[in-house]
Amino acid sequence: xxxxxxxxxxxxxxxEEMTAEQVLQLHSEGFxxxxxxxxxxxxxxxYSEMYMLVRPDGTVLNKQQVLxxxxxxxxxxxxxxxxxxxxxxxxxxxxxxxxxxxxxxxxKESHAHVxxxxxxxxxxxxxxxxxxxxxxxxxxxxA
Numbered sequence: 001x002x003x004x005x006x007x008x009x010x011x012x013x014x015x016e017e018m019t020a021e022q023v024l025q026l027h028s029e030g031f032x033x034x035x036x037x038x039x040x041x042x043x044x045x046x047y048s049e050m051y052m053l054v055r056p057d058g059t060v061l062n063k064q065q066v067l068x069x070x071x072x073x074x075x076x077x078x079x080x081x082x083x084x085x086x087x088x089x090x091x092x093x094x095x096x097x098x099x100x101x102x103x104x105x106x107x108k109e110s111h112a113h114v115x116x117x118x119x120x121x122x123x124x125x126x127x128x129x130x131x132x133x134x135x136x137x138x139x140x141x142x143a
Contacts (some may be wrong), residue, residue: 018127020086023093023120026127031118034068035076048121048128056114056136077102077109081101091122093129098137113137 026046033069034042044067061069070076084097095118102111112134119131 001116010086017091018088018093018120018122020088020093022127023086023095024084026120027084027095027118027129031129032079032081035070036079038070038075040071043070045126046129048123050130051128052131054131054133055113056134072115073105075104077104093120093127094118095120099134113139 025096030042034041034046040118044063046064047066049063049110051066053061053066055061063121078101080100082098082100084095086093086095095116097116097118099116100111100113102109113136115137116132116134117127120127121130122128
């Protein structure tokens with residue numbers, strides 16, 4: 001199994017293919033930890049240079065725009081991952097899950113419940129986050 005690099009949060013593979021377990025661990029213990037602890041160095045290592053974020057409102061950001069937003073305005077307070085399923089297809093892994101996130105932007109706190117798709121790819125000897133897209137889950141009222 002690949003080894004996690006504590007310096008930048010990435011998982012390195014030594015000539016092996018990534019597994020669903022590695023991707024889930026990287027997402028939970030690497031990516032989500034780095035977001036909540038504002039570990040920009042780790043996030044820089046986890047995000048692919050081709051990274052694309054598609055927000056629930058349809059806006060699209062690249063790696064540098066996301067890192068700038070996290071440094072200057074957005075603070076992730078907590079992330080709870082639920083119903084996570086990882087499918088590995090060759091050198092790509094697709095994580096689908098529900099997530100409850102508490103964040104603040106310019107001091108204003110918000111809560112979001114989303115369904116997310118995170119696409120990880122093998123780049124060189126590491127697993128990197130290539131694409132992340134989320135859709136708001138609308139809570140249904142009891143009938």
